[in-house]
Amino acid sequence: LVGCWTCTSPAYDILNKKVMMFKDSWCMSIKDVLLEGKTYKLLKLHNICNVATCIAFHDIIHPTVKFHEAKWTCRNEAVTPHTLHCLVLNIVGEKLTDFESSCQLVQSVHDALLAHKDAYEIAKILHWDLSIGNIVIYQGKGILIDWDLAKVLTIQVCSFYAHTHCTDFAVSKGTWQFMSAHLIKNIKAIHAVKDDLKSSLYIVLWMAL
Numbered sequence: 001l002v003g004c005w006t007c008t009s010p011a012y013d014i015l016n017k018k019v020m021m022f023k024d025s026w027c028m029s030i031k032d033v034l035l036e037g038k039t040y041k042l043l044k045l046h047n048i049c050n051v052a053t054c055i056a057f058h059d060i061i062h063p064t065v066k067f068h069e070a071k072w073t074c075r076n077e078a079v080t081p082h083t084l085h086c087l088v089l090n091i092v093g094e095k096l097t098d099f100e101s102s103c104q105l106v107q108s109v110h111d112a113l114l115a116h117k118d119a120y121e122i123a124k125i126l127h128w129d130l131s132i133g134n135i136v137i138y139q140g141k142g143i144l145i146d147w148d149l150a151k152v153l154t155i156q157v158c159s160f161y162a163h164t165h166c167t168d169f170a171v172s173k174g175t176w177q178f179m180s181a182h183l184i185k186n187i188k189a190i191h192a193v194k195d196d197l198k199s200s201l202y203i204v205l206w207m208a209l
Contacts, residue, residue: 004082004148010092020055021089026082027148034155035059036148037087039125043147046123050115050143057087085148093136093143096207105207108135108142113200115144120193124153128191130199131175132207149174151191178202 004025011022027035034042037057044053060083099105112135119125127134127150134146174183174191180198183189 011088019092021092023089024084024086025148027085029081029083034152035085037085039147039150042123042125043119048115048118048123050111050141052089052091052143052145055088055090057085060084060086091138091143093138096132096135096137099137104137106204108137109200109204111142112144116196126151126153126193127196129174130196130203131178132203174199177206
């Protein structure tokens, strides 16, 4: 009932005869929160390095959505509305945990940080969820993926982020194992670029252990 519940799978493009990555997830349907496909579109527009290309994306109106406003439903404002969002990426990378050497591990995290740096400084997008599952290795290079929780800095944060009672508020700040101690200890703290940088350190430490 809450959360993104992301599903990913390699998919075969019959027309271009190429394997691509298919993803669907339940994205927060909140005003001023950009859907992942549109975030990828912005990243591509600014030629951000070490980021996959989104070939296509689409929202699917789930049958249960039409009953959300029905008078007979038990409304609970603490449950955030979600939209089923599907997209296709042009690459299928290997898991970061499948690194072949410590050099490749550190290099892949470094490549992801370059993508993070460009996205933050050029496209004004903050990833918000650096973790081992969101960095893949493709042709020996680290690729930063999963921008579904990304924050576009030029868009004002909506009132939703002030609702500390909302279950999704906590998880929207990142993956627990790699979140900065500051965010974990302060639920009202605003996720900043320094928190993502600390996450990158935790990724290396977690993988090393």
